[in-house]
Amino acid sequence: MIGRLLMDIDYDTYFKYHDQSYIIIEKIADYYGIELKDLRWDHYRDYAIDVEDIEIVSYSFGEVASKYLSGNIINIFGNYGISYNPFMVEGRQRFSILHELGHYYFDMDKSKTTQSFSDLLDGNGYSEKDAPKELRANIFASLALINNEALKECFRKQMSFYQICDEFEMSAAALYVRLYDFLTKFILLNQSLARTAINQFRYNYDPSKLINYVKMSL
Structure with missing residues (x-):
């Protein structure tokens, strides 16, 4: 759902x-x-x-x-x-x-x-x-x-995908959708780039693409 x-x-x-x-x-x-x-x-x-x-x-x-x-x-x-x-x-x-x-x-x-x-x-x-x-x-x-201000604070602290899940007691699926939503609605990133950045952040523990996209909003 x-x-x-x-x-x-x-x-x-x-x-x-x-x-x-x-x-x-x-x-x-x-x-x-x-x-x-x-x-x-x-x-x-x-x-x-x-x-x-x-x-x-x-x-x-x-x-x-x-x-x-x-x-x-x-x-x-x-x-x-x-x-x-x-x-x-x-x-x-x-x-x-x-x-x-x-x-x-x-x-x-x-x-x-x-x-x-x-x-x-x-x-x-x-x-x-x-x-x-x-x-x-x-x-x-x-x-x-995890509201917008809380999510930005996580980016500033350079928290990992699963550190965010633990801190906010949310499922990986919920965080994935929340990040996708933030990238595509607030940053106006296209869907393919958003998915690539989130998957790299989640599975490769590499936040570089994600941070590069959101840094202007922090």
Whole structure:
């Protein structure tokens, strides 16, 4: 779900959802009194629990459903709950929690007594109506895992691909897409050059191409 729905998005749609997401990101940074570069995924989780009063729990969806569902969010008479699939890798679990929070902030109709969103592991099967909502929730989750300022700080510190994954507790797949997104949307690099730079950074532990492309933005 992470890659297919994010990497195919057009420039204007991306920045529309990016700017909407940053309103939430900046609000949470202000709440904790920290700089954007110091935000981590658990700030969003804790804010959701302590301020938004959302219950977040792991949930075994059953043998069949667990192969297809990554998580869901439900509202029952103003009580909100997020459940996530515990059989996914931990980085994917965090992305799913943030994805559901994206639905909470952008898609849940507070006037309804009941409402829910369920999200699929592979990103296939969404209706034409729901696809934009899933895309926006993905963009929010991607930016919440590591926002622009935090990513630039990693470049300045010359952190390796897997050091970034460890620091921000995210999966390699999520970081790959986040880097691709940054290079193609902010630096306006073509897709082929972006993939080459990321693969060299990830597999050859060589950041030279990547740093050369992003240095003007630091």
